[in-house]
Amino acid sequence: MVTVEGDADRKLVGHLLPTGIDRPTTGRLRAFVAETLPDYMVPNLVRFHDVFPATPNGKLDRDALISTEEPPAEPEAVAVVDDVVAEIAGIFAELLETPEVKPDDDLWDLGATSFTMVRASAAIQQRHGRRIPVSVLLAQPTVAGIAADLGVAPAVPKSIEPDRESAEPPVGVDFFSATERAAFKAARHDLRVAGADESIVHLGAVPADVAERAARASRREFPRQPVELSELAALLAGAAEHVDSQGPPRRYPSAGDTYAVRIYLRVRSGGVTGLDGGLYYYHPLDHALHRVSRRDVIDPGLHFGYNRPLAGQAAFELYLFGRANAITPLYGDDAQRFLALEAGYLGQVLMQAQTDTAIGLCPIGSVNIEAIRTECGLDAGDPFLQAFVAGGIDRAGDEAPTGAAVCGVAGRFPDADNPRRLWRNLSSGVRSLRPVSDARRAQVGGDHPGGFLSDVDTFDPLLFHISPMEAARLDPQVRLLLTVVWECLEDAAHTAAELNGDGRVGVFLGTMWQDHRLVAAQSDAGEEIAAMSSTGSQAANRISHFFGFTGPSIAVDTSCASSLTALHLAVESIRDGECDAAVVAAANLFLHPHHLRELVDSGLLAERLPEGAFDPDVVGWVPGEGWRPSCCVASTPP
Ligand SMILES: Cc1cc2nc3c(=O)[nH]c(=O)nc-3n(C[C@H](O)[C@H](O)[C@H](O)COP(=O)(O)O)c2cc1C
Numbered sequence: 001m002v003t004v005e006g007d008a009d010r011k012l013v014g015h016l017l018p019t020g021i022d023r024p025t026t027g028r029l030r031a032f033v034a035e036t037l038p039d040y041m042v043p044n045l046v047r048f049h050d051v052f053p054a055t056p057n058g059k060l061d062r063d064a065l066i067s068t069e070e071p072p073a074e075p076e077a078v079a080v081v082d083d084v085v086a087e088i089a090g091i092f093a094e095l096l097e098t099p100e101v102k103p104d105d106d107l108w109d110l111g112a113t114s115f116t117m118v119r120a121s122a123a124i125q126q127r128h129g130r131r132i133p134v135s136v137l138l139a140q141p142t143v144a145g146i147a148a149d150l151g152v153a154p155a156v157p158k159s160i161e162p163d164r165e166s167a168e169p170p171v172g173v174d175f176f177s178a179t180e181r182a183a184f185k186a187a188r189h190d191l192r193v194a195g196a197d198e199s200i201v202h203l204g205a206v207p208a209d210v211a212e213r214a215a216r217a218s219r220r221e222f223p224r225q226p227v228e229l230s231e232l233a234a235l236l237a238g239a240a241e242h243v244d245s246q247g248p249p250r251r252y253p254s255a256g257d258t259y260a261v262r263i264y265l266r267v268r269s270g271g272v273t274g275l276d277g278g279l280y281y282y283h284p285l286d287h288a289l290h291r292v293s294r295r296d297v298i299d300p301g302l303h304f305g306y307n308r309p310l311a312g313q314a315a316f317e318l319y320l321f322g323r324a325n326a327i328t329p330l331y332g333d334d335a336q337r338f339l340a341l342e343a344g345y346l347g348q349v350l351m352q353a354q355t356d357t358a359i360g361l362c363p364i365g366s367v368n369i370e371a372i373r374t375e376c377g378l379d380a381g382d383p384f385l386q387a388f389v390a391g392g393i394d395r396a397g398d399e400a401p402t403g404a405a406v407c408g409v410a411g412r413f414p415d416a417d418n419p420r421r422l423w424r425n426l427s428s429g430v431r432s433l434r435p436v437s438d439a440r441r442a443q444v445g446g447d448h449p450g451g452f453l454s455d456v457d458t459f460d461p462l463l464f465h466i467s468p469m470e471a472a473r474l475d476p477q478v479r480l481l482l483t484v485v486w487e488c489l490e491d492a493a494h495t496a497a498e499l500n501g502d503g504r505v506g507v508f509l510g511t512m513w514q515d516h517r518l519v520a521a522q523s524d525a526g527e528e529i530a531a532m533s534s535t536g537s538q539a540a541n542r543i544s545h546f547f548g549f550t551g552p553s554i555a556v557d558t559s560c561a562s563s564l565t566a567l568h569l570a571v572e573s574i575r576d577g578e579c580d581a582a583v584v585a586a587a588n589l590f591l592h593p594h595h596l597r598e599l600v601d602s603g604l605l606a607e608r609l610p611e612g613a614f615d616p617d618v619v620g621w622v623p624g625e626g627w628r629p630s631c632c633v634a635s636t637p638p
Contacts (some may be wrong), residue, residue, distance in 0.1 A: 011097075011111060014043030015052070015065055023048060026098075027109030034300065039309035044111030045097065084147045091123050092116075092143060103144035107137070108305040117176040117305075119603070122619050124150070125174075134175040138304045138366045170616065183614030216351040219360025220310055222391025227315045229274040231357045231392075233287070238349040239263055241284040250284070252345035255338040260326035261346055261385060264319045264376050265289070269296040271315030271391075279375055293375050302368040310362055310389050318361075318388040319372060320346065324381040336383060343385035350388065360393035404571045408492025410484045413626040414451035418487070433609050433622055445593025448600065449609050451624035456480060456589055464546055475516035475534035477587040478542055481509070485543050485583055496547040503580025506551030508570040509540040510562030510584075515591035543583065551579030562586060589625050596623060 014029065024032075026046045034042045053064035089101045095116045101107075107116075121132045128150055136149045169189040174180045194200055241249050241259065250259065262281065269277030277296025280289040298317055300308035311317070322339030331338055351361055364387040373384060409419050414432035416422035425432065436444045436452045444452060459479040461471035463486075471479065489496060499505050520532030536555030544553040552573055558565040563586030570582035590596055599605050606620035 011044035011113070012041070014046045016046060016048050017050075017052065018048050025109075026111065027106055030109055030111070031301070034309075034312050039312065044113065046111075082147075084150055085143055087127070088120075088124065088146050088150075089143045091120050095119055101143055103147070104142050106301065107141045107143070108308065109301070112141075112305070114176055114306070118174075121174055121176050131172060131174045132176070133172075134304070135366075138368060141305065177619075179614055180616055183616060186614065215355045216348065218351075218362045219354065219391075219393055220362050221393075222313050222315065222360055223394050224358070224392030225313075225315050226271050226273045227359055227390070227392045229272055231359055232272055232275070232316070235350060235353050235357045235359050236263070236282050236289075237287065238353045239282065239284055239346055240287045243285070251349045252342070254342045254345075255327065255334075256330060258327045258330060258338075259284070259342070260323045260335075261339060261342045262321050262323055262376075262378075263346075264292070264321065264372075265316050266298055266319070266372070267296065267316040268298050268314065271298075279372075281376070292377065295375065302372070303364070304366060307364055307389070310364075313391060314389040315391040318350070318390060319367075319369070319376070320385040320387070321373065321376065321378055322383045322385055324379065324383070328381075339383060340385055347386055347388070354393070358393055359390055361388045361390050363388055404574050408488045408490075408494070410487035410491050411626060412453060412480060412484060414453055414624065433624075440590075443592065444590040445596050446600075448596055448605065448623065450590075450622050451626070452590065453625050456591070456625075459483065473520075473532045475514075475532075475539065476591060477511065477514075477516065477589050478534070478539045480589075481539055481543060481585055481587055482546060485547070485585060488583065488585075489547075496549070499581050500548050500550070504551035504578070505544075505547070505549035506570060506573050506579035506582040507540045507544045507549055507553045508566040508573070508582055508584045509536060509543070509555045510557075510564070510566035510586035511536040511539060511555055511588075512557050512559055512562050513588060513590075513595055515589065515595050518592040518594050539587070543585070547583075549583070551582065587626075590623065599623060 014033070016029075018024075029046050030042050049065070053061040055061045085103050089103065092101045092107060092110070092112070093099065096107075096110050096112060098110060101110065112120075117132065117137070124146070125131050130150060132146055133149060136145050139145065140148070169187070170184065173184045238251055243249070249257065254260070263284075265280045265282065267275055267277050267280060271277065275289070276291070277294070278291045279293040279295055281292050282289055298311055298314050300311040303311045320343045322336070322343070324335065324339075327338060328335040347363060351363070354360055367384070367387045369384040369387075373380075373382065411419050411422065413419075413422045415430060416425055416432075424430075432451050433449055435447045435449050437454050439454065440452055440456070441447070443456075444450075456476040457479070459471055459474075459476075460483070461468050464482050466474065489499075496505075514534050514536065516532070516534035520534060524532060536557060537553075540553045540555045543549070544551075554566075554569065556562055556565050556569060563584070566586060567584045570584045573579050574582060604620055606618045606622055608618065609622060610618040
């Protein structure tokens with residue numbers, strides 16, 4: 001398996017030698033691999049070869065393997081039925097780098113990621129004034145489904161002017177754009193804004209309730225399989241009906257005691273110890289499971305793309321259906337709403353039972369449910385209300401972990417030499433996005449606006465015991481990292497010697513771009529000795545070396561998540577006792593024109609500067625530099 005290079009939407013490619021006459025589809029292969037491998041190891045794309053290319057000494061020739069990949073589709077090569085279908089198929093074929101996307105191919109199965117959807121949605125909006133709605137990708141995640149939706153749905157108008165009270169919510173939000181979603185949520189359309197003449201009564205401090213909230217929170221990782229039957233029984237006991245007349249019949253209310261919400265379970269074979277796989281109905285009076293069908297497959301394909309990895313690791317799924325004829329004769333048109341309310345109460349009881357049973361649940365709002373409804377023997381009028389994906393959780397993992405404290409922070413950002421200045425800039429609305437300064441233009445390349453530091457070369461080499469000659473060749477990222485780590489220790493009011501005296505100090509560095517290597521390659525060309533070097537590990541190790549830190553010294557690259565990953569690893573390392581304190585640092589500089597060019601050519605950057613944060617009309621991001629929180633983290637007693 002290799003990752004496709006030169007594409008910001010990196011994809012995992014599976015290379016196969018087919019042995020039979022029938023080549024399995026990408027979808028089937030992905031589903032097969034997903035049964036045993038975690039989601040991140042399931043290839044997005046599959047390439048077939050007649051023979052694997054070999055190097056002269058018989059090893060796999062990876063370069064040749066990649067270069068023999070099928071070329072991206074030419075739009076006119078796509079087999080299509082009408083213009084819109086052809087157009088959308090062409091968009092996806094190009095994004096998925098596949099020669100052909102058939103109208104009914106499942107796009108998630110073909111390897112689409114959320115990034116693919118963002119780009120496709122943007123392309124479709126540009127041409128048709130309409131985005132891809134989420135509902136389409138659940139019901140029919142295909143080119144035909146998207147085209148059908150475009151055919152019937154009117155274009156979404158632009159958002160309306162804000163009214164007196166609060167900003168009017170936009171008519172549509174692009175679900176696939178994390179920025180748009182975040183901006184929409186941040187606008188807090190759920191909250192009513194008080195009128196100027198309304199009196200407000202404050203109700204005092206709210207209890208923290210941390211344990212209560214954590215107890216019912218959605219779980220999306222199920223490290224412990226299988227689940228014990230006794231645990232499942234305890235979970236379902238929350239929905240059982242009692243006939244002891246010592247209290248209300250159930251733990252949740254129902255309109256007129258109709259209790260018309262039914263629970264069905266799909267149990268994967270081996271998912272619950274002592275229970276055969278299959279589809280079950282839970283009988284609340286008998287507290288018993290009735291096996292309705294032997295079908296034991298939890299089909300991720302029935303789920304929305306984002307939920308498929310979750311369904312893939314579930315031990316069982318729960319489905320709540322309303323039994324219409326057990327309530328409609330009494331309540332008529334209100335019955336549907338009452339059923340939804342009852343399902344909400346029941347769902348809360350189930351989620352509240354998570355910590356007692358060590359079963360984790362994730363509520364799922366939409367599932368492609370028709371086949372399951374039929375299998376349950378329910379009617380079309382019996383509404384599907386809620387599903388839950390479930391699996392075993394680790395109770396020990398819920399215990400409060402050992403604490404860690406951030407005790408010093410330093411950083412360099414555009415227009416801000418330290419985090420306090422950055423905070424002041426943010427609070428007072430300073431904009432630091434502008435075309436690159438003359439001094440940096442050669443390094444950054446072009447005039448693309450962004451958040452660039454004005455100066456990245458200044459350095460006090462002798463302070464760090466580095467000769468001026470070496471310093472001139474040293475990666476500016478390393479120069480600034482050393483300086484900023486020094487400032488971080490000052491901010492933490494610790495000296496390196498003092499920290500070292502208390503135990504081992506780790507260094508965890510998040511770094512993705514190593515532009516200085518490109519500078520080095522150019523500058524060293526033709527020289528006898530390659531004098532420059534720049535690797536992430538070197539940066540981390542230089543920090544450790546200079547400050548005398550003897551804990552782990554690690555550079556980590558997880559793209560945009562690198563600095564948070566470094567922080568996470570530092571805290572874990574402290575908890576595991578590998579070190580007693582840690583410096584976490586991250587750097588991102590534009591030091592060679594290739595960096596910016598790569599981003600521009602991948603279509604990732606916004607074509608113009610946004611009006612402000614979360615500007616919904618600007619697609620793409622704005623380049624920015626900085627030494628993000630260089631933190632000093634020290635362990636605290638549990
Ligand atoms: C109606 C409804 C539908 C939901 N659908 C999904 C879903 O499809 N996938 C998912 O991961 N979580 C889903 N959730 C869970 C919410 O995303 C989750 O409750 C929310 O993010 C708050 O997180 P918490 O439950 O951990 O507090 C759903 C929750 C509700 C109430």
